[in-house]
Amino acid sequence: MILIVGGTFQGKKAFAEKLLNEKREDFTDGTSCAFSDIYHAKVLFHFHEYIRRMLEQEMSVQDLAEQLWMKNPDLVLISNELGYGVVPMDVFDRNYRETTGRVCTEIASWADAVYRVVCGIGTKIK
Amino acid sequence: MFVTVTGGSGSGKSAFAEEQILKFPEKNRLYIATMVCFDEESRQRVKRHRKMRKEKHFDTLECPTDLVHVRIPKDTAVLLECMSNLAANEVFSPEGAKEHAYEAICDGILHLKEQAADVCVVTNEIFSDGMVYDKETENYQRLLGRINAYLAEISDVCYEVVYGIPLRIK
Numbered sequence: 665m666i667l668i669v670g671g672t673f674q675g676k677k678a679f680a681e682k683l684l685n686e687k688r689e690d691f692t693d694g695t696s697c698a699f700s701d702i703y704h705a706k707v708l709f710h711f712h713e714y715i716r717r718m719l720e721q722e723m724s725v726q727d728l729a730e731q732l733w734m735k736n737p738d739l740v741l742i743s744n745e746l747g748y749g750v751v752p753m754d755v756f757d758r759n760y761r762e763t764t765g766r767v768c769t770e771i772a773s774w775a776d777a778v779y780r781v782v783c784g785i786g787t788k789i790k
Numbered sequence: 791m792f793v794t795v796t797g798g799s800g801s802g803k804s805a806f807a808e809e810q811i812l813k814f815p816e817k818n819r820l821y822i823a824t825m826v827c828f829d830e831e832s833r834q835r836v837k838r839h840r841k842m843r844k845e846k847h848f849d850t851l852e853c854p855t856d857l858v859h860v861r862i863p864k865d866t867a868v869l870l871e872c873m874s875n876l877a878a879n880e881v882f883s884p885e886g887a888k889e890h891a892y893e894a895i896c897d898g899i900l901h902l903k904e905q906a907a908d909v910c911v912v913t914n915e916i917f918s919d920g921m922v923y924d925k926e927t928e929n930y931q932r933l934l935g936r937i938n939a940y941l942a943e944i945s946d947v948c949y950e951v952v953y954g955i956p957l958r959i960k
Contacts, residue, residue, distance in 0.1 A: 669953060671918060745952070747798030749919025750927055755831070765800020769954040780952060789955050 857898025
């Protein structure tokens with residue numbers, strides 16, 4: 665499993681295309697895919713949006729990292745790095761950004777590699 | 791050794807900071823807690839952190855403001871968490887130092903450093919979500935930015951934790 669994180673509009677998908685030698689047309693969009701698609705996807709981007717949709721549907725994310733690791737261990741996940749702003753006023757927003765952090769932290773601990781993309785430049789941090 | 795640990799929300803910076811403090815040789819460990827509980831969510835947060843610290847033998851001292859008056863017992867390693875709360879309390883609470891928050895906090899940090907051989911301070915990145923905030927919040931961001939720069943300057947070691955992965959930035 666590979667995790668690619670970074671701020672919004674930093675060139676994460678372009679970095680993934682180069683790293684994996686894949687076309688972004690073949691990537692799965694976490695904003696709109698079926699929830700089960702994540703278990704068959706090769707590369708899934710907007711992972712933070714996928715988590716947001718789970719929370720909106722009141723689905724539990726407790727086992728998400730472990731399930732991904734068991735069912736789709738070669739998955740490449742691309743997520744915005746959230747949590748770098750002032751604590752949001754809205755309780756859902758607070759929970760969303762913290763949950764994304766906790767899930768990504770768990771995935772990072774199991775991932776074979778973690779990259780962080782800033783200004784289009786990916787740095788391998790694990 | 792003075793260590794600063796920064797990172798975003800939910801990045802695992804608390805867990806990492808606790809690991810750091812366990813490496814120090816002091817017999818006693820003091821946890822300086824800065825958050826004021828005012829609702830169920832903050833009580834849950836405190837509960838979660840207390841559970842993490844259980845078995846690690848920390849004494850806990852509540853310090854929502856006025857860090858400069860904290861007395862540290864001999865042979866104690868100190869973990870202060872979190873600077874973002876302390877800064878908010880100094881600015882927004884009635885007991886706070888208000889416009890003198892920066893000086894009050896920097897004096898407090900220096901005072902910690904003088905009293906304890908080993909200190910770890912946890913702070914927070916609240917600067918990069920691209921939102922435009924009201925003047926008050928912007929002033930608060932500026933304050934914490936200055937404090938973080940000061941912390942890094944006097945630190946021997948400084949880490950940014952990214953989703954559980956510590957990046958050494960000093």
